[in-house]
Amino acid sequence: xxxxxxxxxxxxxxxxxxxxxxxxxxxxxxxxxxxxxxxxxxxxxxxxxxxxxxxxxxxxxxx
Amino acid sequence: xxxxxxxxxxxxxxxxxxxxxxxxxxxxxxxxxxxxxxxxxxxxxxxxxxxxxxxxxxxxxxxxxxxxxxxxxxxxxxxxxxxxxxxxxxxxxxxxxxxxxxxxxxxxxxxxxxxxxxxxxxxxxxxxxxxxxxxxxxxxxxxxxxxxxxxxxxxxxxxxxxxxxxxxxxxxxxxxxxxxxxxxxxxxxxxxxxxxxxxxxxxxxxxxxxxxxxxxxxxxxxxxxxxxxxxxxxxxxxxxxxxxxxxxxxxxxxxxxxxxxxxxxxxxxxxxxxxxxxxxxxxxxxxxxxxxxxxxxxxxxxxxxxxxxxxxxxxxxxxxxxxxxxxxxxxxxxxxxxxxxxxxxxxxxxxxxxxxxxxxxxxxxxxxxxxxxxxxxxxxxxxxxxxxxxxxxxxxxxxxxxxxxxxxxxxxxxxxxxxxxxxxxxxxxxxxxxxxxxxxxxxxxxxxxxxxxxxxxxxxxxxxxxxxxxxxxxxxxxxxxxxxxxxxxxxxxxxxxxxxxxxxxxxxxxxxxxxxxxxxxxxxxxxxxxxxxxxxxxxxxxxxxxxxxxxxxxxxxxxxxxxxxxxxxxxxxxxxxxxxxxxxxxxxxxxxxxxxxxxxxxxxxxxxxxxxxxxxxxxxxxxxxxxxxxxxxxxxxxxxxxxxxxxxxxxxxxxxxxxxxxxxxxxxxxxxxxxxxxxxxxxxxxxxxxxxxxxxxxxxxxxxxxxxxxxxxxxxxxxxxxxxxxxxxxxxxxxxxxxxxxxxxxxxxxxxxxxxxxxxxxxxxxxxxxxxxxxxxxxxxxxxxxxxxxxxxxxxxxxxxxxxxxxxxxxxxxxxxxxxxxxxxxxxxxxxxxxxxxxxxxxxxxxxxxxxxxxxxxxxxxxxxxxxxxxxxxxxxxxxxxxxxxxxxxxxxxxxxxx
Numbered sequence: 001x002x003x004x005x006x007x008x009x010x011x012x013x014x015x016x017x018x019x020x021x022x023x024x025x026x027x028x029x030x031x032x033x034x035x036x037x038x039x040x041x042x043x044x045x046x047x048x049x050x051x052x053x054x055x056x057x058x059x060x061x062x063x
Numbered sequence: 064x065x066x067x068x069x070x071x072x073x074x075x076x077x078x079x080x081x082x083x084x085x086x087x088x089x090x091x092x093x094x095x096x097x098x099x100x101x102x103x104x105x106x107x108x109x110x111x112x113x114x115x116x117x118x119x120x121x122x123x124x125x126x127x128x129x130x131x132x133x134x135x136x137x138x139x140x141x142x143x144x145x146x147x148x149x150x151x152x153x154x155x156x157x158x159x160x161x162x163x164x165x166x167x168x169x170x171x172x173x174x175x176x177x178x179x180x181x182x183x184x185x186x187x188x189x190x191x192x193x194x195x196x197x198x199x200x201x202x203x204x205x206x207x208x209x210x211x212x213x214x215x216x217x218x219x220x221x222x223x224x225x226x227x228x229x230x231x232x233x234x235x236x237x238x239x240x241x242x243x244x245x246x247x248x249x250x251x252x253x254x255x256x257x258x259x260x261x262x263x264x265x266x267x268x269x270x271x272x273x274x275x276x277x278x279x280x281x282x283x284x285x286x287x288x289x290x291x292x293x294x295x296x297x298x299x300x301x302x303x304x305x306x307x308x309x310x311x312x313x314x315x316x317x318x319x320x321x322x323x324x325x326x327x328x329x330x331x332x333x334x335x336x337x338x339x340x341x342x343x344x345x346x347x348x349x350x351x352x353x354x355x356x357x358x359x360x361x362x363x364x365x366x367x368x369x370x371x372x373x374x375x376x377x378x379x380x381x382x383x384x385x386x387x388x389x390x391x392x393x394x395x396x397x398x399x400x401x402x403x404x405x406x407x408x409x410x411x412x413x414x415x416x417x418x419x420x421x422x423x424x425x426x427x428x429x430x431x432x433x434x435x436x437x438x439x440x441x442x443x444x445x446x447x448x449x450x451x452x453x454x455x456x457x458x459x460x461x462x463x464x465x466x467x468x469x470x471x472x473x474x475x476x477x478x479x480x481x482x483x484x485x486x487x488x489x490x491x492x493x494x495x496x497x498x499x500x501x502x503x504x505x506x507x508x509x510x511x512x513x514x515x516x517x518x519x520x521x522x523x524x525x526x527x528x529x530x531x532x533x534x535x536x537x538x539x540x541x542x543x544x545x546x547x548x549x550x551x552x553x554x555x556x557x558x559x560x561x562x563x564x565x566x567x568x569x570x571x572x573x574x575x576x577x578x579x580x581x582x583x584x585x586x587x588x589x590x591x592x593x594x595x596x597x598x599x600x601x602x603x604x605x606x607x608x609x610x611x612x613x614x615x616x617x618x619x620x621x622x623x624x625x626x627x628x629x630x631x632x633x634x635x636x637x638x639x640x641x642x643x644x645x646x647x648x649x650x651x652x653x654x655x656x657x658x659x660x661x662x663x664x665x666x667x668x669x670x671x672x673x674x675x676x677x678x679x680x681x682x683x684x685x686x687x688x689x690x691x692x693x694x695x696x697x698x699x700x701x702x703x704x705x706x707x708x709x710x711x712x713x714x715x716x717x718x719x720x721x722x723x724x725x726x727x728x729x730x731x732x733x734x735x736x737x738x739x740x741x742x743x744x745x746x747x748x749x750x751x752x753x754x755x756x757x758x759x760x761x762x763x764x765x766x767x768x769x770x771x772x773x774x775x776x777x778x779x780x781x782x783x784x785x786x787x788x789x790x791x792x793x794x795x796x797x798x799x800x801x802x803x804x805x806x807x808x809x810x811x812x813x814x815x816x817x818x819x820x821x822x823x824x825x826x827x828x829x830x831x832x833x834x835x836x837x838x839x840x841x842x843x844x845x846x847x848x849x850x851x852x853x854x855x856x857x858x859x860x861x862x863x864x865x866x867x868x869x870x871x872x873x874x875x876x877x878x879x880x881x882x883x884x885x886x887x888x889x890x891x892x893x894x895x896x897x898x899x900x901x902x903x904x905x906x907x908x909x910x911x912x913x914x915x916x917x918x919x920x921x922x923x924x925x926x927x928x929x930x931x932x933x934x935x936x937x938x939x940x941x942x943x944x945x946x947x948x949x950x951x952x953x954x955x956x957x958x959x960x961x962x
Contacts, residue, residue: 007145014141021134021312023305030298037284039297041127042358046351049137053347056141060340 009059017052021045066207069396076397077234080404083258084238088251098334099341105253105328106342107260107349109136109319111191112198112403113477114353115263120376122361126295129357131308132481133350135315143343147320147329148336149495153598155333158669162326163417166487168673169494169595170502171587177421177674179506180487183513184323185414185456187483192410192456193464194476195403200224200464202399205377206384206392225461231407232457236450239412247669252412253332259405264353266398270379271356273391278363278382293362310561311478317488318481323413324406407457415452420672423448428678441626445670467528478560479520486512486567489575497579498592504578512571515551519563522548600705615683618651620663623683627670636666742910749792749926753785795927799910802934809851809938816881816888817842819850823859824879831867836875838863844883848959854935861928862892862955869896869953876950887941887958895950904945908933 019025029044093101121129139147150165159165163184167177203223238252279287287293299305319325364378373381380399383391427433437444490505518540525531540546545553549562556562584592594601624633640662641648649655660680667676760778764770801807824840831838866877880891899907910930936943941959948954
């Protein structure tokens with residue numbers, strides 16, 4: 001039962017990340033803007049990736 | 064740079080790699096806590112020369128979409144724990160040796176399916192391997208040309224790729240064929256690949272940081288951010304950019320699971336599925352790190368070459384060369400070399416396992432002459448089959464490189480391979496979750512998918528290489544206009560990879576699902592489907608959950624296994640098996656039971672693959688056909704037993720609850736029974752006393768007929784009194800029974816409280832006056848009450864009657880007060896008699912109390928009067944209690960609610 005919930009949470013993270021990293025969400029950052037000298041598109045993708053990894057690691061490791 | 068020096072360093076690197084592998088295999092250098100990290104780094108084989116060099120090329124030309132093939136695996140990470148772990152578990156239990164073995168095992172250990180998957184892998188991956196050879200050759204050229212390389216001879220230039228291929232071939236043979244059991248873990252190989260992952264990341268950083276410092280630092284950030292030639296690097300250029308981004312991320316998502324090298328390291332070499340917990344964050348971080356400097360290097364390349372023609376794929380290598388930083392170039396070259404060799408080594412090992420287990424060995428086993436030769440020298444044959452496979456595959460890759468690959472960029476070839484292995488997705492994903500998925504569906508799905516893949520992706524490359532006429536792409540196959548490789552069915556999708564991926568997977572899925580729904584499975588397929596989908600139920604009892612029929616004795620089985628893995632090891636394995644399952648070691652001529660046969664097949668599968676192992680055992684046992692129903696029933700049976708167990712334990716907990724309730728009820732019943740006994744005892748006792756005295760007097764009168772009249776009258780008077788007492792007692796017992804059993808119905812009438820009391824007092828007055836005693840009523844309320852007048856009168860008669868009995872002969876006094884207290888009518892009846900001692904006040908309402916406790920003072924009461932009073936008051940929902948009166952007599956307090 002508990003592991004089922006874990007899988008559901010992980011599937012949710014996967015779907016969420018897939019939505020965030022695709023059209024149309026990603027088009028919001030598709031512009032020539034630089035934050036701290038870095039292109040905003042890459043910054044956005046990087047943050048979403050790190051967020052996905054951190055969240056799924058937390059879900060898996062949590063007892 | 065001197066080409067001999069380069070060759071020497073390259074060779075030195077290969078030796079180092081071999082040493083790492085050798086040491087890791089033989090000795091445990093690092094403690095076990097590092098093995099999850101080694102596992103995670105070894106999956107980094109995903110990053111090939113295509114990542115190392117090609118990402119920069121793709122970024123230079125089309126901007127952000129180089130990242131898509133890393134987004135896919137990162138999106139997969141959350142599903143690692145469920146989906147990927149299930150694949151690992153199944154592979155461990157079934158001793159799977161490759162992706163072809165996995166698919167063939169799932170669909171009834173079918174040979175043709177295994178062969179089809181192996182062929183798809185080989186056809187799909189060969190270009191990818193040749194891409195790595197191309198990267199090594201190109202980087203060699205660039206490095207040697209970057210300085211005054213007069214010493215380089217053209218002979219070496221021409222022969223270099225083939226030399227590299229052959230050297231690598233020998234190297235891989237040393238690595239990959241040292242162990243016969245392909246499902247066994249190759250710790251040395253895994254460590255070497257993890258080492259290569261570190262080398263390529265390190266080299267990329269050295270090259271990247273060098274370029275950032277020495278090239279990029281010469282330009283201001285405004286210059287970079289506003290340079291029109293750089294804008295396409297920072298954003299997607301159009302709507303089609305999103306589409307290809309989406310397509311490529313899904314493509315890489317599936318490829319990451321099904322690429323033979325990923326399957327080899329991620330699934331087969333996985334020692335413990337707990338390692339996934341580490342891999343889930345280490346691997347994505349690795350991907351992010353290795354891509355961090357891609358855009359800066361691409362920007363530097365564009366700025367540095369400033370419009371001159373250059374090959375953007377090798378910016379990382381050519382920029383340090385142009386700046387004469389030879390050592391940096393050399394490190395970058397080694398990084399690229401490690402990325403390429405890592406891929407070639409693992410991919411070739413995985414493909415050669417498939418090629419030998421799923422194609423060559425089944426062919427050998429089907430030809431009697433070859434089969435006999437094979438069995439005389441099994442160990443040697445298998446080793447040689449593997450070695451020949453490795454060389455064959457590398458030669459194919461080399462030829463592809465020589466004649467086709469030279470004309471394409473790194474990335475486009477890699478994506479073609481991705482699209483090929485993506486065709487396994489429906490067969491594997493449905494296969495591990497859907498029991499109906501069947502063999503025919505898988506064959507058709509992969510067949511359709513790969514045909515469309517070939518038509519839409521491979522044909523165009525052959526046309527470009529002038530191996531096929533260009534009319535096909537202009538007018539369609541056979542001149543049919545909707546059969547054009549780049550707009551199938553007349554639907555044009557701008558990105559040709561997305562186009563091919565969409566059509567091939569769509570056709571694959573339609574064929575797969577429809578055939579699964581409309582055709583039936585054979586018994587072998589049903590068994591394997593059960594074992595794959597419900598792996599958690601069977602993982603600990605795999606051998607027992609299998610069913611087959613057929614005869615073979617233990618000795619035959621053992622000698623069969625011995626010819627594959629050696630006499631000693633097979634003996635040891637059987638001994639362990641019997642020990643582990645707590646079975647008696649059977650005699651040699653005894654028939655082997657099903658579990659032993661399954662165990663043997665499993666061990667054999669690890670060596671030659673599931674399908675071949677099945678053929679060998681079947682030919683040995685002259686397998687009878689197992690009826691479909693038997694298989695299903697047996698498998699279902701174990702599940703039903705589990706279900707029954709669960710139901711039983713539910714029932715037993717229900718029963719124990721019921722038992723508790725029953726035992727409580729029983730205790731209560733026992734108490735009541737005891738009370739009843741006591742009551743009966745007391746009642747009969749009470750009945751006996753008057754009866755005894757009546758009998759005694761009757762006997763006296765009987766024995767003395769001449770008794771004088773006065774005495775007789777006296778006796779008769781006593782007897783009548785006793786009889787009255789007797790009948791009174793019986794009436795009271797009957798009343799009490801009626802009240803206790805709840806049969807008594809209240810006949811309520813409403814009347815003023817005063818009237819209720821006065822009626823009784825009036826009845827008593829004459830007898831009080833006769834004995835010179837007084838009875839007085841004080842009423843301070845005009846409220847009415849709803850009571851059963853007859854019953855309540857009995858209460859008053861009882862209490863007042865009792866009081867009168869105990870009153871002193873002189874100045875006996877009874878005072879009745881009627882008042883209203885807190886929505887109750889309270890009636891106090893006080894007297895100046897002897898009173899009731901404190902300790903007895905609580906008990907006076909118990910049955911027979913008075914008689915029990917104070918026999919001496921018995922004034923003729925039955926001991927039931929007050930308990931009847933209490934019952935009546937209870938029926939009126941009122942209360943009754945006793946206290947000490949102001950004259951230190953008894954004071955009975957009765958409260959009756961007003962409503």
